[in-house]
Each structure stands twice: as C-alpha cells, then as structure tokens.
Amino acid sequence: MNLIPLSHILIFSLALFGIGIYGVLTRRNIIGILISIELILNAANINLIAFSQTTSLSPETGQVFALFVIAIAAITAAVGLAIVLALYRARKTVFADEVHLLKW
Numbered sequence: 760m761n762l763i764p765l766s767h768i769l770i771f772s773l774a775l776f777g778i779g780i781y782g783v784l785t786r787r788n789i790i791g792i793l794i795s796i797e798l799i800l801n802a803a804n805i806n807l808i809a810f811s812q813t814t815s816l817s818p819e820t821g822q823v824f825a826l827f828v829i830a831i832a833a834i835t836a837a838v839g840l841a842i843v844l845a846l847y848r849a850r851k852t853v854f855a856d857e858v859h860l861l862k863w
Contacts (some may be wrong), residue, residue: 768809778803789846793839799834819854 775798782795804825811821847853 762855765809768805770797772802772809775799775805787856789843789853789855789858790840792855793836793843796839797832797836802826804828 765851779795779798779802782798786792786795803805806829807824810823811824812818817819843853846858850858
C-alpha cells in the first residue's frame with residue numbers, strides 16, 4: 760500500500776540532492792561541506808527505498824542497501840571530522856579556501 764506517488768518522492772529526493780550540491784559548491788566551511796555531502800547521501804537513500812518499494816520483488820532490499828549507505832556515511836563523517844580537526848590544529852582555520860596543503 761503506497762500512499763505517496765513515486766513522482767512526488769523523486770521530486771523530493773531531487774530537491775534534497777540539489778540543496779546538497781548547492782551546499783557543496785558554495786560553502787566555505789569544511790563542516791558545512793560535510794553536511795551537504797550527507798544531504799546528497801540521504802537523497803540517494805530516499806531513491807533506493809522508493810524504487811525498491813515500487814519495482815522490487817522484495818521491498819526490503821532497498822532498506823538493506825540504505826542501511827549500508829548510512830553506515831558508510833557515518834564512517835565518512837567520522838573520518839572527515841578527524842581530518843577537519845587535524846587541519847584546524849595545523850592551520851587554525853576551517854575554511855576550505857584558506858587551506859593550502861602543499862604550502863607549509
């Protein structure tokens with residue numbers, strides 16, 4: 760029993776993906792960029808679950824894939840925040856345009 764049409768879910772996912780891409784391209788703060796990447800991954804999760812509910816023989820497959828994506832996103836966020844902390848300790852800034860790795 761699907762109450763929301765697939766087109767509405769895909770439009771919502773596209774809007775979430777667009778907001779994430781806009782955030783990645785326009786943010787100066789590295790933490791804001793990481794949050795925007797999480798938005799992009801959430802849009803992918805919504806697509807996985809929506810298509811699994813409508814096209815798959817077993818609707819649970821999309822949920823399993825979404826759990827894998829969530830686990831990978833959590834690992835990526837932990838590694839990304841560790842890199843941000845290391846950059847802040849070395850450079851005293853979290854702005855992406857002020858970090859030049861090859862210049863010390």
